[in-house]
Amino acid sequence: MTVTAAAAPRPAPSDALDQTPYLVVDVAVAAAQYRRIARAFAGTRAYYAVKANPEPPLLRALVAAGAHFDVASTAEIDLCLAAGARPDQLSYGNTIKKAGDIAYAYARGVRFFAFDSLGEVDKLARYAPGATVLCRLLASSTGARWPLSRKFGCAPDLALDLLGYARSQQLDPAGVCFHVGSQQLDPDRWEPSIATAAELFRRAGDLPLRYLNVGGGFPVDYRVAARPIEDFAFAVHAAVDRHFGADRPEMMIEPGRYIAAPAGVLHTEVVLVARKSYADDHRWVYLDVGRFGGLAETEDEAIQYRLSTPHDGAPAAPVILAGPTCDSVDILYQHTRYSLPLALQSGDVIQIHGAGAYTATYSSVGFNGIPPLRTVCVPSGGSGAMSNADVRK
Numbered sequence: 001m002t003v004t005a006a007a008a009p010r011p012a013p014s015d016a017l018d019q020t021p022y023l024v025v026d027v028a029v030a031a032a033q034y035r036r037i038a039r040a041f042a043g044t045r046a047y048y049a050v051k052a053n054p055e056p057p058l059l060r061a062l063v064a065a066g067a068h069f070d071v072a073s074t075a076e077i078d079l080c081l082a083a084g085a086r087p088d089q090l091s092y093g094n095t096i097k098k099a100g101d102i103a104y105a106y107a108r109g110v111r112f113f114a115f116d117s118l119g120e121v122d123k124l125a126r127y128a129p130g131a132t133v134l135c136r137l138l139a140s141s142t143g144a145r146w147p148l149s150r151k152f153g154c155a156p157d158l159a160l161d162l163l164g165y166a167r168s169q170q171l172d173p174a175g176v177c178f179h180v181g182s183q184q185l186d187p188d189r190w191e192p193s194i195a196t197a198a199e200l201f202r203r204a205g206d207l208p209l210r211y212l213n214v215g216g217g218f219p220v221d222y223r224v225a226a227r228p229i230e231d232f233a234f235a236v237h238a239a240v241d242r243h244f245g246a247d248r249p250e251m252m253i254e255p256g257r258y259i260a261a262p263a264g265v266l267h268t269e270v271v272l273v274a275r276k277s278y279a280d281d282h283r284w285v286y287l288d289v290g291r292f293g294g295l296a297e298t299e300d301e302a303i304q305y306r307l308s309t310p311h312d313g314a315p316a317a318p319v320i321l322a323g324p325t326c327d328s329v330d331i332l333y334q335h336t337r338y339s340l341p342l343a344l345q346s347g348d349v350i351q352i353h354g355a356g357a358y359t360a361t362y363s364s365v366g367f368n369g370i371p372p373l374r375t376v377c378v379p380s381g382g383s384g385a386m387s388n389a390d391v392r393k
Helices: 026-040 058-063 074-082 100-108 118-127 156-167 187-203 230-243 258-261 294-300
Strands: 020-027 044-049 069-071 089-092 110-116 132-136 145-148 172-177 183-184 210-212 250-253 265-272 283-287 306-308 317-321 331-341 348-352 374-378
Touching: 020 026, 020 258, 026 044, 026 058, 026 230, 026 258, 058 074, 058 118, 058 258, 058 374, 069 074, 074 089, 074 100, 089 100, 100 118, 110 118, 118 156, 132 156, 156 172, 183 258, 258 265, 283 331, 294 331
Parallel strands: 020 374, 044 069, 044 250, 069 089, 089 110, 110 132, 132 172, 172 210, 210 250, 283 317
Antiparallel strands: 020 265, 145 183, 265 283, 265 348, 306 348, 317 331
C-alpha cells in the first residue's frame, strides 16, 4: 500500500481555487513516497521521472529528499536546476532528442544520456562529447495498465553493436536501460529484461558496462490496491542476483507515478446528470474535466481512479462518466463499472484520488476553449502559507 495523506489535502485560500477543475498536490506525500521507494531499493539510485508531475514545489521537495531526476526535455532540465538539483543528478532519458536539445543539456552540465539508435549516437558524439550513455532495450510490458509500445528501445544484438559504436565515437558506453510499462502490476515482469541485460553484459567483452537502469512502472493504489513496493524491490534485486551473480551492476530506477500519483487529488464539478432513455439504468455524469483536461490515462479505461463525493454512503447506482468537451471520445468510463450516489447532482464536487501523476501534464492548452488544468501545491495537510509561485494557472 502506498503512502497517502490522512485526508484529501486542504489547500490554503487561493484565487486558483475559485472554480473547478483543479489539482491539489501535497508535496510532503510525494517526498514520503520517494523515501519509501529509496529504502526499498537500498543501494539503487532513484531518478524521479519529471514528466509525471514537474511542479516546482514538488521538485524542490524531492531535491531536499535526495532524489535524482530523469528528464525528457530542456524545459525539464531547467525546472530541475531551478529547483536546486545539480547537473550530475540529471539523466536525459528521452531517446528522441533534437541536436540542439542535446547541446543545450550538455552546456548546462548534463553528462548522462540514453539512446536506442545509430542516429542518436551520432548526435550525442557531436553535441555531447565524452558523455556517459545507456542503450535502451526493447522490453515486454505485459501486465501493465499503461503498456508501452515498440517506439522505444532496440533488440539486444543491435544494442551491443550500438554500444561498441558509441565507444568508437569517444562516448562512454556505460550500460543499458529498459521499461516494462507504467502501472506494472506484476513484480516478476522485470526479470526477463534483467536476464536479457545480463546476457548482453556477458557478451560485451571489454566495453565498460556498469549501469543497469530497470526503469519505472512501479504501481500505486487506484480503485484496486497494488502490491507494496517492497515486493517489487525484492523481485528486482532477486532477479539481478540470479542473473548477474557476483558481477552486480550499479542499479538505477526511474519512478514517476509511484512518487507523484498518491500526492494529488483532482477536484471536479458535476456539470450534468442525465439519462439517455427511460429504459436505461445508467445515468450519464458529465464532469468539468475529461480526457482532454487531464484524464488522458482513462483512454481504454486503463487507469481507474478512486472517486469520492459529498454523498458517499447514500444509495448508489451505475453511472457512465464523461468529460465536458464536444468530442465524442471524451468518455472516461462506460465499460468499467462505477456506481455513484443517486443524490449526485449538478454543482456537486467530486474528488478524484491518486491523480498527482500524468494529469496536469497531459491536459490540452485550450481544446473547446477550456484552459489547462490548474495545479496548487501545498504542504502536508494544507497547513502553512502558499506563495503565488506555488499556483500554476
